[in-house]
Amino acid sequence: MTTTPVSLIDELIAGDQRALALAISAIEDRKPGYRELVGRLHHETTDAHVIGVTGSPGSGKSTLVNRLAEFYRSRDETVGIIAIDPSSPFTGGAVLGDRIRMSAAVGDDGIFVRSMSARGSLGGLSTATADAVKAMDAAGKDRIIIETVGAGQNEIDVVKTADSVLVLVPPQSGDAVQMLKAGILEIADIFVVNKADLDGADRTVKELLDLIEHDPIDQEANGWSTSIVETVATDGTGVDDLGSTIDTHSAYLETSNQGIERDRKRYAEEVNTIVREELAILLEREIDRQGGIDELAEAIRIRETDPYTVAESLVDPLRVSLGDDVD
């Protein structure tokens, strides 16, 4: 099919599943014309509530997301799910397995599930995710859930752009200090102690409480203190609780200026990332024109030139055309 991405927009807005799917592919593949599409989509979005879900592998993310989707469907809200799995750094291939646990989606066109791999680099994932969120929002989804393994900075960058961030902590997941290290406390709006029927759940809750209490940032003063909810995703225990805690958080975002603040921060981040990506592409082509990175590296190796001089010669034309003469 050789349609341009932007031609999908009317059907997408009308709620056509295939148009939405094709639009997300165009976004992921960076197909020619995807920029125009996303640009147009932005004006069709209505700030759907975006929920980020992260946690270690096996903490029950997919199962819980499935339950949350059921919860929202029972309130007649539509749900878009973006499930992100890591891809192999060697082959770029990925097995995207989250769909297995998502039975709520079956036979219900109120739920749209899309698996994405963490392909690409340099912020590629967070841009692609943000763009896919826009597509789902424009397609009329009320809630959009982004699910990702909390493994690396890339993934954390993705979820932290959500309106409400859920961090799953299964019982006995080790010393709470480990989590501080991962920098996860800062991004969590709600801790979910999933598998709460297992031994050690109480202790995990206590550890988390302790962590929140000793947070150097005065959470109360900000108007929201990280909540803790216990769930058993496999049988649905606690999911209603979690749903209403998310509602409370969403209401907090609306009544305080935090929602607007977050939106602004997100868009600022988006612009920064897009600019960096575009610049990187432009400069890559300039490097090719100057003989390729290998040749430049060799010239540096034999002391013909140095890294700063090379970089300067690449960036200088930009500086000149922007009229930027600050050293």
Added chain:
Amino acid sequence: MGADASQRTIRCLVAKVGLDGHDRGAHVIARAFRDAGFEVVYSGLHRAPEEIVEAAIQEDVDVLGISILSGAHNTLVPEVIKGLEEYEAMDDIVVVVGGVIPDDDAEYLKEQGVAEVFGPGTSIQSTIEFIRESVPER
């Protein structure tokens, strides 16, 4: 790479359909596809044809690999294909079937729109090559 050069990756759905609990083959294929650089969505066991169709559409896959060892292929596979046709997606998706399929049935499935049937003993490499060659340009 140009500013508009696309980063195309082949996307596959490896699907188990119907009452068939044998998923070793599907797992092996899913892994081999991943190692070939494909993005593989695995459906899990016991899926109904309409679930497979829905997943293939939402995930916008280039390849749908149906693994079936129950003997019900002549019923279930055409149902999946019919579903894909309803979305006008058959032009974009290569449907392949793996499993124990008698020759006559393989012919029948190909008439229905299946691109290839891979029986026991097929090398994984030849399956991957077939897919690379058959995935339509988009």
